[in-house]
Amino acid sequence: MRRPALAGRIAFGAGLAGGGMSLASCIGVLAGGSTVVLTLPSGVRLFAWGVRLDPLSALFGLALGVLAVAVSIYSWGYTRDSEIQSRVGLLGFFYNLLLLSLTLVFTASNVFFFLLVWEVMSLSAYCLVSFEHEKQETRKAGTLFLIMSHGGTGALLIAFLLLSTAAGSMNFADFHLLMERLPADQTNIILLLFLLGFGVKAGVIPLHLWLPAAHPVAPSNISALMSGIVIKAGIYGLARVLFDFSGAPALWVGMLVLGAGVVCGLMGVLYALMEHDLKRLLAYHSIENIGIILIGFGAALMFRSLGRANLAALALIAGLYHTLNHAIFKSLLFLGAGSVLKGAGTRNMEELGGLIRRMPATALYFLTGATAISGLPPLNGFISEWLTYQALLAGFGTTQSLTRLMFPLAGAMLALTAALAAACFVKAFGITFLALPRSEAAATAKEGNWFMKTGMALPALVCLGLGIGAGWFVRVFDPITEQALGVKVSVQLAAGSGLALSAGAGRGGMVSPSGLAAMLVILCALPAVLLALLRRGAPCRVGPSWDCGLPGLTAENEYTATAFSKPLRMIFATLYRPRREIQAEYEVSPYYPKAIRFESEIEQSFEKRLYGPLKERVLAAAGRVRAVQAGSIHAYLAYIFVALILLLLFGARA
């Protein structure tokens, strides 16, 4: 006998409780600055159930905790009265498994334990992505995710083994600053393998292919977790390796990360602009934001190589702040997209519109997320972008060589990325929520239930809090920067007793998010009050929009998402290689077409030019290797014998 309601209550209640506990313990660690270590021996050599909650882990745990609480509440409402409801027990199992494995990934202190929970995380994420496996799109995306994710894990495995051989230990604690003592070429190989392995999980271009495929097809509450926190496991890994295991790396490592961040941010947002599937659009924005995070990390690495610990701390804080912010607003946006999908039954923006009337609460929360991700003050996205700009600007003075031009140019590209993101979210919000509904489903859309609204309200409030309270919040990063770089900078960062942020001591730039918020409220209220007082009784009527004299505007006259992004499609045609097809049927003269069919698509360059040839090579190689598998037992016995001899020779030599 199945009892989905009870299953849902237990599953998401557990998630909620777990999230709350994670939140409490992480806040404890971040406030106290102490590290919690817990190790259970396993009886197996080199392996231990080691858990260590240090400040860096606690920051990611904090993001996870907030998301777990919000998403659990939301999921409760989201799975009700939907097709997933009958299988909610299974969903809840993998959901909790994913949360648990994420918690352990952020806290594992032993190589084997880390790789074990890393795999559990990937597999439970795979099961959740393929949850609606009846659809072929979902199955394909799930497989792609599984393959790429394991490729990445392979790179990680090699890197960790090289590292632990050098350290003679499997404990993360022994890896601290280890890479400083290794020969340069060994360090380089290990670092590149880590960048590759964690880069796949984080969705760094060109390793991003799985991300826009897998995130949209998962149930929306899961998408929120995937884009919010699962890809942050890659960022956590990078932070752990780059700022804990590695000492000051060679300058090129920082330049590589910074360059990857710039490319990733720009390409991510450019591809997002061309999407009119709401969830795919959000998935591409995850790639963009990973890029912004990497810009912060890259700058921090470069400053570290140049011996500027304080600046490195500023850049690291910018990157980590953005990690936290992105976790919050991206999950908020995915939850909003989930409400739209549940309420109107489609993710295709071209069939939506006018939802702000049918779903006012969802619209408001989505708008909050959209303004936050576009970096508009005084919300949290602005703060982390501001910190990134400040770090990049200060970087100009750190060296006399030509490298210093990288910083302001990266800043300019960040400005372009942020402005394009704003354009993209004008499109995403405007087409989905404003004006007239473009389909019957959108016209009859239903607002989500109370649980879903609460689940969205929470991250929306956190967005506002992390923006306005930035001056107070930066203190949280002190233990992290002290652990990683040996400096505390929050005293210089927080100015005006927390009301403002200041970039470094003395004359650097300043910004006061709370001041800006207050100013905006006053300046909005002033004309509003004046107008209300002075114009009491003045006529204000509701009428039709200007329709050029045609009989009335319909949804067909509205701008579409495709039309909205048309100028950018033409300007960046070299990148997109757009293709379009127009077929028109005429009645009497070519000036009066009866019906027009328009089709437009852009080339998926990475799929076609990078992964296509790669796939063919791999298949061809596999075909050649197949000759080995002759099906004859004698041949197999011979293989075993040869392998044994080789191993013995190898062992004798050692």
Added chain:
Amino acid sequence: MREATAVLIHLFLLLVVSPLVTGFMRWAKARLQTRQGPGILQPYWDLFKLFQKGMVIPETASWLFRATPYVVFATAVAAGLMVPMVSTFVPLSMAGGILAVVYLLGFGRFFLALGGLDTGSSFGGLGSSREMTISALAEPALMLAAFTVAIGANSTNLSEVARAAVGETWRFLAPSQVLASAAMFVVLLAETGRIPVDNPATHLELTMIHEAMLLEYSGPYLALIEWGAWVKQLLLMTLLINSFFPYGMQTGWSWAGTATGLALVLLKLTALSCCIVLVETTNAKMRLFRVPELLAASFTLGALALASTFLF
């Protein structure tokens, strides 16, 4: 005393003088084109008239359409309060520097574009799409120009930038400053919707960018948005003037200094207006898809400005 005067002067320039600058530009343009043109004070009469008129709100519009005029106005004025005008002292310097100014203007634009989409007419969508595209492409050039000044002053805080600029009066002749100011001038044309990027006086919907988003606004809402646009224009102009040509800006505080500072700012605004009008009169409006080339040129100027800091 000093703070109060500074705020008052800022508000005076932003709210009272900004329509006058627009009026002057329209008048000068008309004279250059040997037209009679409206009087310099026409923008005031327009505002006065619009505030008294009734309004028509489109049926399709939501609360966003009604909130947009206030947001556009508030963000422009708030950004204006962070730009030095008469003296290097900026009333709300602590609230933010050049980055906050740029992002606040972005905030206003975000809502304006949403307001355009909210009307449900093709023109609104067309305007928002073009506005967001062009402003996105203008952003990196603006940032590079801003970075060049910020790096010179070692701060993104605009009062520090102005103080550094005042310290070296002839610095604007340095190649980096010339290039950066040229880059910012192009951005100014794009951001304020001037020829060759957009035509502020156009009456054909299909060629509109900024105006297309406002088509459905009427009465006081239209007045607020127009006023906000004028404030934005004034603040971008003073930003250009005071970052590169701060001659005569006072650093201390005295009544006489304030008066001369004010007079000089008005003079410089007139001169810059004349430059803009000359560009507008001698150029034709560009095709929309030629604009990216102009902005790319501006970006290159900004990059060259940065690169030339190596040499000079």
